[in-house]
Amino acid sequence: MSVTTGFGTVGRHVRSLARAFTTPLLPDDVLGTLNPLWSRRAPRAKVVAVRRETADTTTLFLRPGAPYAAHLPGQYAGIGLQIDGIWHWRTYSLTSRPGDPVLQVTVTAVPGGEVSGRLAHHTPVGAVVGIAPAEGEFTSPGGKPLFVTAGSGITPVMGMLRSADPADLRHAVLVHVDRTPAEVVFGPELRELAARTGLRLIEHHTALHGRPTPELLDELVPDRPAREVLACGPAGLLDALTDAWPDVRVERFAPKRAAHMDGTGGTITLSASGVVAEAGPDVPVLVAAEAAGALMPSGCRMGICHTCVGKLTAGAVRDLQTGECHDAADQPGRPVRTCVSAPTGDVTLDL
Amino acid sequence: MSVTALERPSAAAHLTDEQVEALGAELDAIREEVVASRGERDARYIHAVIRAQRSLEFGGRGILLFAKFPPAWIAGTAALSVAKILENMELGHNILHGQWDWMRDPKIHSTTWDWDHADPAEFWKRSHNYEHHTFTNVRGKDRDLGYTVMRITPEQEWKPSDLIQPLTNVGLSLIFEYGIAMYDMETDKIRSGEKPWSEAKPEVMRTLKKIGKQAAKDYVLFPLLSGPNFVANLTANFTANIVRNVWSHAVIFCGHFPDGTETFEEERLDGETRGQWYIRQMLGSANLTGSKAMHLMTGNLSHQIEHHLFPDLPSNRYSEIAPKVRDICRRYGLPYNAGPLPKQYAKVWKKIIRLAFPGGHERYGSPTPVKKRVTKLGRRSAPARLAA
Numbered sequence: 001m002s003v004t005t006g007f008g009t010v011g012r013h014v015r016s017l018a019r020a021f022t023t024p025l026l027p028d029d030v031l032g033t034l035n036p037l038w039s040r041r042a043p044r045a046k047v048v049a050v051r052r053e054t055a056d057t058t059t060l061f062l063r064p065g066a067p068y069a070a071h072l073p074g075q076y077a078g079i080g081l082q083i084d085g086i087w088h089w090r091t092y093s094l095t096s097r098p099g100d101p102v103l104q105v106t107v108t109a110v111p112g113g114e115v116s117g118r119l120a121h122h123t124p125v126g127a128v129v130g131i132a133p134a135e136g137e138f139t140s141p142g143g144k145p146l147f148v149t150a151g152s153g154i155t156p157v158m159g160m161l162r163s164a165d166p167a168d169l170r171h172a173v174l175v176h177v178d179r180t181p182a183e184v185v186f187g188p189e190l191r192e193l194a195a196r197t198g199l200r201l202i203e204h205h206t207a208l209h210g211r212p213t214p215e216l217l218d219e220l221v222p223d224r225p226a227r228e229v230l231a232c233g234p235a236g237l238l239d240a241l242t243d244a245w246p247d248v249r250v251e252r253f254a255p256k257r258a259a260h261m262d263g264t265g266g267t268i269t270l271s272a273s274g275v276v277a278e279a280g281p282d283v284p285v286l287v288a289a290e291a292a293g294a295l296m297p298s299g300c301r302m303g304i305c306h307t308c309v310g311k312l313t314a315g316a317v318r319d320l321q322t323g324e325c326h327d328a329a330d331q332p333g334r335p336v337r338t339c340v341s342a343p344t345g346d347v348t349l350d351l
Numbered sequence: 352m353s354v355t356a357l358e359r360p361s362a363a364a365h366l367t368d369e370q371v372e373a374l375g376a377e378l379d380a381i382r383e384e385v386v387a388s389r390g391e392r393d394a395r396y397i398h399a400v401i402r403a404q405r406s407l408e409f410g411g412r413g414i415l416l417f418a419k420f421p422p423a424w425i426a427g428t429a430a431l432s433v434a435k436i437l438e439n440m441e442l443g444h445n446i447l448h449g450q451w452d453w454m455r456d457p458k459i460h461s462t463t464w465d466w467d468h469a470d471p472a473e474f475w476k477r478s479h480n481y482e483h484h485t486f487t488n489v490r491g492k493d494r495d496l497g498y499t500v501m502r503i504t505p506e507q508e509w510k511p512s513d514l515i516q517p518l519t520n521v522g523l524s525l526i527f528e529y530g531i532a533m534y535d536m537e538t539d540k541i542r543s544g545e546k547p548w549s550e551a552k553p554e555v556m557r558t559l560k561k562i563g564k565q566a567a568k569d570y571v572l573f574p575l576l577s578g579p580n581f582v583a584n585l586t587a588n589f590t591a592n593i594v595r596n597v598w599s600h601a602v603i604f605c606g607h608f609p610d611g612t613e614t615f616e617e618e619r620l621d622g623e624t625r626g627q628w629y630i631r632q633m634l635g636s637a638n639l640t641g642s643k644a645m646h647l648m649t650g651n652l653s654h655q656i657e658h659h660l661f662p663d664l665p666s667n668r669y670s671e672i673a674p675k676v677r678d679i680c681r682r683y684g685l686p687y688n689a690g691p692l693p694k695q696y697a698k699v700w701k702k703i704i705r706l707a708f709p710g711g712h713e714r715y716g717s718p719t720p721v722k723k724r725v726t727k728l729g730r731r732s733a734p735a736r737l738a739a
Contacts, residue, residue, distance in 0.1 A: 021572055023564045024465035025405075029458065042458055085394030087455040181484045304662055306449030306461050322386075331455060335462055346594040 032267060036128055037065030045131040047123055048102060049065065053185045055154065057108040058120040059095065064131055070098040071134030073163035074156045074230075074251075079105060080130025081115055081123075087130065088115045089331060093155035093251075094134060097163045103131075106185065108152035138251035140164065141228040146221055148241065148248075150233030151185075152178035156251055157232060172197035173221050177204045177212055177233065211237070214244035215270050268341040270294055270351045271313060279343050284320060285310075286338035290351070296351065303340040312336045315347030355702045361613060362686050374683050375626030381675055382661050385668050389453055396667045397408045397451055397459060398645075400441055408434035411591075418583035428470055428587040433648070438467045439528075439599055440650025447476055447665045452663075467560045469532040474554060478535045484662050488607060488635030490717075495607065498523070499539040501703065504614045505711035516707045517700075527596035532558050586638070590672060598648070602639070605695040606655040608702060609637045611688045614717045628685035632659035633680065638673075638689035645692070646670055656687065 018027040032039030037046060045068075049061035069142045071077065076091040096104035109120035123129070140160045147157045154176060161169065174194075178184045181203065194201035202220055204212050218224050224245075231241050232251040241248050265280040268288055273295065279288035286308050289296050303321055312334050316327040320340050328334065333350070366374070411430030417423040443466030445451070451459045465472045478494070486492035490506055497503035501520060502513045523530045536554050540546035569588040575683070577584040613634040639645070639653035646653045646669075655667035657676055664672075680687040690698075705711050 020564070020567060021576075023568055024467060024561075028411070030405060032458070033402055082394065082456075083452075084390035085392075085454050086390075305476075305484055306663060307476060307481045308454065309449070309452075309462055334455065335452065335460070 035065075040066040043131050044128050045066070045103065047127045047129065048127055050123065050125055053106060054183055056120060057106060057185045058123075059104050059106045060123060060129075060317060061118030061121065062103045062105065062129070062131065063101065064103065068103065068131070069133060072136075072139040073098060073160040074139040075134040075136040075159075076156065077103070077105065077134045079119065080132070081117060083114060089117045089130065089132070090119075091135075092119075092151070093159055095155055095158045095162065097159075106152070107157045108185070121182070136251070138230065138232070138249065141230055141249075143228040144171045144226065145173070146224055146227040146229045147172065147174040148177075148217065148231040148233070148237075149174065149230065150237050153231075153233035153251070154185050154190075154254070155232075157230065158190075160230075161190075161199070166197040169193070173200040173202065173227070174219060175202045175204060175212070175220060177206060177237070179207045180205055214241055217241075219295065223317070226342065264345065266315070266346040268292075268343055269314075269346070269348045270310075271348055272351050281318070282320065282342055283337075284339050285317065285341050285343060285347070288343075289338070298339060301339045303337055306337060308338045309335045310338050310349040310351040313348045313350050316344050317341040317347055318344050362634055365684060366630075366708055370683060371626035371630060372624065373626075374679060375624065375629050377679055378629050378660055379625070381672050382664065385661070385664050385672065386453075389665060389668075393665045393667060394454055397446075397454075397665070400437065401459070404434055404437040404442060407431070408438070415573070415584050415587050416577040416580060417668075418577060418580045418587050424583055424587055428590050429593075431587065431591035432598075435467060435591055435595040436648055439595060440602070440652065441471075441647060442466070442650075443468060444650050444652070447472055448480060449663045450665045467565065469528040469558065469565060470535050471532075471557050471561050474535040474558070475531070478551075480662070484659065486620070487632055487659060488612065489617055489620060489631075490614050490615050492620070498534050500530075501705070502706045503608055504717060505706060505715050506614065506717055507706075509706075509709040513707050517704050520700075520703050524597050524600040527600040528592070529562070531534075532562065574638060576652060579642070601692065601696050602649045602652050604699045605639055605692060606637060606652055607635055609688065609690070609695045609698040610702065610715070611686060612637050629660055630685070632656070633676075633685060633687075635659070636688070637695060638687070639692050639695060640689050641691060643670075656689075 007243055015027070021027075022030055026038055026041065028041045032042055034041075036044045043064060043066045045062035045064040047060055049062045051059045051061070053059055071094050074093070076093045078089045078091050080087055081091045082088075092105040092107055094103060095106045096102065107116055107119045109117045117127075137157075140163065147160075149157050157174065157250045161172075161174075164172075174190070176184060176190065181187060184190070184203065191200055193199055204220075206212075222228070229241070229245060229248040230250075231248055232253075233237055235252065238252060242250060265278070265283065268275075268277045268279055268285055270276075270289060275289055275292050275294035277288040277292035277294070279285065286298055286301065287297055290298075296308065297310075301308070312326060312328045313332060314328045315326050316323050316329075317336055318341065319336075320342055325344060326336055326341070327332060327349075336349070338349070338351070352640065363371070363536065407430045410486060411427045411434055412429075414423050414430065415427035418427060443464065446459060446464045447461050447466070449461035452461050457463055461476070466475075468475070483493055483495045488496065490496060490504065500523070502509060503517045536551065536558055537546050541551045541555075569592065570585055573588060574581040574585040613631075615631055615635070619627075619631070633656055636655040636659045638656050639649060643655060651666035651669045652658060654666075654673055657664075657669040657673055658666070660668075660676065661672075677687050679685075701713055702711075
């Protein structure tokens with residue numbers, strides 16, 4: 001037996017013994033009660049510094065309480081914030097380098113965005129936020145890259161540029177689109193990086209030159225077809241690029257959502273039991289699923305007892321009592337009461 | 352079997368259908384107001400209770416490492432008793448109702464929470480949240496009426512074995528958490544063969560496993576940790592469990608069984624409207640009066656009426672809406688059954704003792720008029736009216 005497995009076994013025994021002392025709680029629950037930062041099962045991070053990047057963009061420096069697995073440059077992390085008692089989770093690109101003890105996320109306040117506004121403008125040093133493991137497929141390129149970014153779309157690319165070997169940046173091109181030079185997030189740092197490494201930085205300011213087209217970009221970067229193109233920005237730009245260049249890799253901040261069409265209903269898929277059911281816009285998921293032969297947990301069937309709760313993994317449902325819409329895109333796995341929720345489009349539940 | 356009508360109208364018999372629905376709309380409005388205003392303050396409340404409960408529990412257990420020293424035994428047992436009561440009532444019962452699901456906190460959620468109780472949370476939610484709260488005080492549907500081991504309304508047919516029910520109740524009070532666990536496994540149906548062993552076995556095994564873990568913690572691990580204080584630590588933990596059992600039993604029995612709480616015929620459920628449902632909840636429940644501390648220690652089940660109207664609203668809001676509910680009862684001429692714990696508990700005891708013997712209709716009979724032939728009514732089939 002190797003030393004490591006020996007320690008692993010001892011660790012397991014210690015953990016299960018500790019668990020026997022705290023049952024039905026986990027030792028982690030007790031630690032998290034003493035200090036939220038000590039929890040590993042509900043990881044939290046402390047805001048240790050805040051840097052204002054532009055008028056509406058702020059970088060938060062986060063020290064995770066539990067060890068944080070190194071991310072890949074370009075990936076994003078879920079950041080959780082309790083607003084009016086309710087947990088909200090949003091994802092933001094990590095702009096720090098993998099393995100840095102202090103993580104950085106750069107948040108642009110979206111007009112009307114409750115969470116982004118709170119994070120960008122009203123999150124003081126010392127605040128504790130929830131943090132989820134890094135995810136995402138939009139990671140550093142293998143070949144000679146062309147980055148096309150617009151607005152806060154620079155953030156995942158900034159993570160890649162900061163992590164890259166400076167020698168490699170000599171072959172890279174970055175076209176960044178923003179309204180004016182002053183509004184460019186990381187503007188001074190990008191210009192300095194270009195001067196230092198030979199990164200070709202092309203700033204395109206829409207206040208002067210309008211929105212860029214794929215044709216214009218091809219003129220600016222003639223060897224574009226030989227490059228790996230990574231793009232991040234508003235939907236309009238990304239749609240134009242994917243139409244023109246099939247191989248472009250894109251990162252969208254606002255997911256392409258199925259429109260919430262009232263008066264349509266949709267197909268309900270129960271992933272655990274494999275049942276598929278059709279339901280109108282005012283038919284509760286529970287009723288439709290049962291009609292399709294599913295064995296559903298159910299109780300009062302009037303929204304009170306919470307026996308019928310299932311996790312919503314995709315799509316959106318409307319709460320028939322309040323008219324409120326619950327979207328899996330806002331909170332994957334969010335529990336919904338199937339007896340008072342109707343589908344608005346196609347939905348998937350873990351039931 | 353035909354039965355004669357009992358000429359005593361329900362306390363809500365004077366209300367017209369329109370009034371019943373108007374009352375329902377008023378209660379819906381109270382609910383909506385609370386739902387719309389849930390927020391930061393409520394979240395802070397539940398987090399504070401969780402912190403206080405865990406501090407008391409582990410503080411108490413820390414003190415009990417020196418349980419041989421009598422003041423430590425007393426202080427530690429008191430802290431642990433309070434902690435266990437809070438854990439079961441203000442936390443476990445209410446979180447398992449989904450009262451805090453709106454916070455979207457996976458650590459404080461009805462689907463993830465487990466409690467320091469012999470009964471696995473899943474079984475509790477089935478029997479309590481669904482059966483009891485949906486069919487409150489409907490004879491033959493709400494098994495909480497006497498918990499299948501006692502005759503709690505005179506309509507339940509008397510059997511000679513009911514003679515010992517005062518003793519049964521003392522026993523149940525002492526072992527309440529195990530009683531609830533047995534009840535939720537439906538041991539009565541297992542014995543009668545109504546529930547096949549193949550179906551019951553996994554539930555029984557899960558419950559036994561849970562009981563094993565709870566017992567190992569209180570009666571083996573913490574006593575061992577306290578070394579030479581083993582025996583004193585064990586008796587302290589045992590005492591705290593008994594205190595919790597006796598207290599929660601008293602509070603829960605005061606919720607539906609004092610005089611004046613009505614029980615209902617199964618037929619009432621046919622086409623029951625929202626307003627009628629509300630009225631059944633109000634007439635079937637009774638409140639306890641007392642201080643803030645008292646409400647906290649009952650898990651706000653002292654506001655049983657409000658809890659039964661709105662089982663999934665946060666418990667800290669019940670005391671705030673109680674005056675409005677009381678006012679509605681006054682305006683619609685409905686009783687609002689409330690009294691201090693000793694008084695209500697004494698009423699419950701008198702009833703249990705009286706109903707140990709046949710009859711009891713004159714004093715405790717349900718005021719619901721019985722018109723139809725009554726079919727099977729669960730444990731004790733028909734409401735044979737022996738005297739009226």
